[in-house]
Amino acid sequence: xxxxxxxxxxxxxxxxxxxxxxxxxxxxxxxxxxxxxxxxxxxxxxxxxxxxxxxxxxxxxxxxxxxxxxxxxxxxxxxxxxxxxxxxxxxxxxxxxxxxxxxxxxxxxxxxxxx
Numbered sequence: 638x639x640x641x642x643x644x645x646x647x648x649x650x651x652x653x654x655x656x657x658x659x660x661x662x663x664x665x666x667x668x669x670x671x672x673x674x675x676x677x678x679x680x681x682x683x684x685x686x687x688x689x690x691x692x693x694x695x696x697x698x699x700x701x702x703x704x705x706x707x708x709x710x711x712x713x714x715x716x717x718x719x720x721x722x723x724x725x726x727x728x729x730x731x732x733x734x735x736x737x738x739x740x741x742x743x744x745x746x747x748x749x750x751x752x
Contacts (some may be wrong), residue, residue, distance in 0.1 A: 645675040649705055650720040651713055651743075668718065668725075676743075677706040678721070700748040702729075709738045719745050 651674060655667040680703050703726060705719055711733060719726040726745035733741040 644677045645706075645708070647676050647678050647705075647721065649674055649676045649707075652720060652725075671717065672713075674707045676721075679704040679706065683718065700746050703745050705743040705745060706740050707743065708740060710741050711724060713718045713741065713743065719743055728731055 640683060642660055644730060650670050651672040652668040652670050655665065655669050657665045657667050659665055666740070680701070684732060705721070705726075707713075715728050715731060717728055726747045728743055728745050730744040732744065
């Protein structure tokens with residue numbers, strides 16, 4: 638089953654830490670853009686959020702999970718982040734479609750850390 642190109646209608650950036658350090662050798666919180674990609678965004682439904690809260694003893698989390706589906710690629714990992722509309726998302730998992738090699742899902746979270 639082939640992915641519809643028209644569904645990839647949201648522009649995202651994939652970023653990684655720059656690796657730069659300050660004068661005392663401490664890492665700087667700087668990110669550089671590796672890729673600008675078209676994606677399809679999928680969010681958790683309301684029921685999925687309620688089920689997750691039930692599993693966490695009724696505690697609602699301020700973190701929100703989002704899946705960004707991009708064309709198949711293997712050069713993205715969990716040390717990177719996604720930025721969409723100025724909001725940074727931590728990449729929790731990278732799930733490439735190895736069977737069809739059509740897409741890669743970037744399972745992300747916003748609100749837990751600072752992206």
